[in-house]
Amino acid sequence: MARRLPSQPPALPGFSFVRILGSGGFADVFLYEQDSPRRQVAVKVMLSEYVNVEVRRMFQAEADLMAQLSAHPAILTVYQSGVAADGRPFLVMELCSATIGETYRDVPLSVSEALRVGIKIASAVETAHEAGVLHRDIKPANILMTAYGNPVLSDFGIAGTLGESVHDDTVGMSIPWSAPEVLHSETNGTLASEVFSLGATIYSLLAGRAPFESTHADNSSAALISRASRGKPTPIGRADVPERLERVLIRSMSRQPAQRQQSAMELIRELQAVEAELGFAQTQPDVAVSAWVQAPVTDSGDRTRVQAIRTVDPGKRRRRTAVDSFSDPGATRTAAQDSGSRGDRSSGLRQPIERGRAFVAAIVVCSVLVVLLAVTTVFVLVRISSSDGIPAVANVSAELRNSEVVFSWADPGIAATDSYAIRTADGAASVQKSTEFTIDADPGDRVCVTVRVTRDGTLGPASSEKCVDVPAGTG
Numbered sequence: 001m002a003r004r005l006p007s008q009p010p011a012l013p014g015f016s017f018v019r020i021l022g023s024g025g026f027a028d029v030f031l032y033e034q035d036s037p038r039r040q041v042a043v044k045v046m047l048s049e050y051v052n053v054e055v056r057r058m059f060q061a062e063a064d065l066m067a068q069l070s071a072h073p074a075i076l077t078v079y080q081s082g083v084a085a086d087g088r089p090f091l092v093m094e095l096c097s098a099t100i101g102e103t104y105r106d107v108p109l110s111v112s113e114a115l116r117v118g119i120k121i122a123s124a125v126e127t128a129h130e131a132g133v134l135h136r137d138i139k140p141a142n143i144l145m146t147a148y149g150n151p152v153l154s155d156f157g158i159a160g161t162l163g164e165s166v167h168d169d170t171v172g173m174s175i176p177w178s179a180p181e182v183l184h185s186e187t188n189g190t191l192a193s194e195v196f197s198l199g200a201t202i203y204s205l206l207a208g209r210a211p212f213e214s215t216h217a218d219n220s221s222a223a224l225i226s227r228a229s230r231g232k233p234t235p236i237g238r239a240d241v242p243e244r245l246e247r248v249l250i251r252s253m254s255r256q257p258a259q260r261q262q263s264a265m266e267l268i269r270e271l272q273a274v275e276a277e278l279g280f281a282q283t284q285p286d287v288a289v290s291a292w293v294q295a296p297v298t299d300s301g302d303r304t305r306v307q308a309i310r311t312v313d314p315g316k317r318r319r320r321t322a323v324d325s326f327s328d329p330g331a332t333r334t335a336a337q338d339s340g341s342r343g344d345r346s347s348g349l350r351q352p353i354e355r356g357r358a359f360v361a362a363i364v365v366c367s368v369l370v371v372l373l374a375v376t377t378v379f380v381l382v383r384i385s386s387s388d389g390i391p392a393v394a395n396v397s398a399e400l401r402n403s404e405v406v407f408s409w410a411d412p413g414i415a416a417t418d419s420y421a422i423r424t425a426d427g428a429a430s431v432q433k434s435t436e437f438t439i440d441a442d443p444g445d446r447v448c449v450t451v452r453v454t455r456d457g458t459l460g461p462a463s464s465e466k467c468v469d470v471p472a473g474t475g
Contacts, residue, residue: 012032126263
């Protein structure tokens with residue numbers, strides 16, 4: 001599904017704006033250059049429509065928590081936070097590559113690399129759990145790479161907390177990697193649901209697709225939820241993936257939470273056993289050494305401690321926001337991230353975690369490619385001004401392919417630096433080079449697009465709007 005254009009980058013003292021990196025449900029991510037010390041950084045800026053006093057307070061609390069967690073080698077580092085002159089809160093973070101989330105569908109990871117990445121990311125999740133924190137959105141798009149090839153987990157629950165405060169009964173989730181009990185609104189999140197998401201993520205890195213996605217069937221949100229509820233992921237389909245590894249991942253995605261590994265650390269041990277069986281060098285999880293373990297934080301006013309967030313009453317169904325198209329390999333599928341119970345989050349599997357931990361104070365400084373946080377599709381800012389000389393797109397056609405509507409048009413003679421700006425009827429927008437644009441639609445939907453050429457930030461004339469009604473029996 002196409003998405004909105006990004007907001008304007010804020011003026012930040014000591015930082016120079018470079019370009020847009022990505023857009024998500026609650027925030028935009030921009031590339032800035034920091035003046036001192038001089039380095040490139042990723043700056044995540046909250047959208048103004050979600051900002052109020054309570055949101056600012058919660059955003060700062062999450063920033064403080066993230067700063068503590070980010071000392072972990074496999075967790076994205078936060079350098080600082082603040083509020084821009086226009087009132088929008090922001091986070092300044094290390095700049096890493098989003099290569100894994102962008103390419104795993106085309107080039108799945110090798111078995112050894114998937115195991116290494118899986119163990120490192122699971123150790124980050126285990127560390128967060130020991131601090132009483134649920135991530136709530138573990139998926140390939142939230143795994144970034146440092147300059148030294150080390151995976152780091154990004155987007156630790158900030159959007160989820162804000163989602164709860166903005167719309168108390170509204171949540172969102174990344175459907176392809178969410179546990180059945182989360183999809184059916186039985187819980188906000190537990191240790192068991194995090195294990196599910198870890199297993200589903202590792203599976204995806206190996207298979208080049210989500211566990212319940214089918215290459216020859218309907219992959220709508222409803223179809224994915226139905227398959228996940230049955231608890232039978234499709235086989236990975238690779239001869240080099242050992243049966244033992246596939247069994248470990250299938251167990252982690254069991255329909256019943258009690259049948260999964262009981263912690264991220266238990267999953268790590270099983271993945272290490274697979275490494276040993278294959279003769280690979282064993283990947284060591286990153287955990288805090290005893291010298292860095294401190295007494296629990298008892299100051300109830302300490303904002304770096306996350307207080308327990310309400311769990312969902314099973315009798316009260318939650319309203320979900322729209323989820324982005326699953327047909328877009330790089331699309332982010334969160335709207336308002338699902339909230340998590342950080343005090344009683346194990347549903348009887350584990351006692352509530354009451355100890356805070358400080359972590360190894362080694363911060364890996366990154367200056368690498370582009371990063372997408374909670375997102376993987378890159379947009380550019382465009383402005384409407386004089387369109388003289390910019391060609392116009394004409395005769396947009398459409399073809400219905402199962403649940404997908406494929407719009408296409410002839411190249412009107414664009415220059416090498418030009419792109420196409422596509423806008424849907426709901427106002428969402430995307431920028432691309434291809435002369436095809438695909439929307440994953442539900443039966444009965446009406447989807448419409450207009451196409452313009454964008455040149456040096458200027459939009460050309462709009463094409464005539466092309467609309468397609470998807471038959472009710474499609475799927």
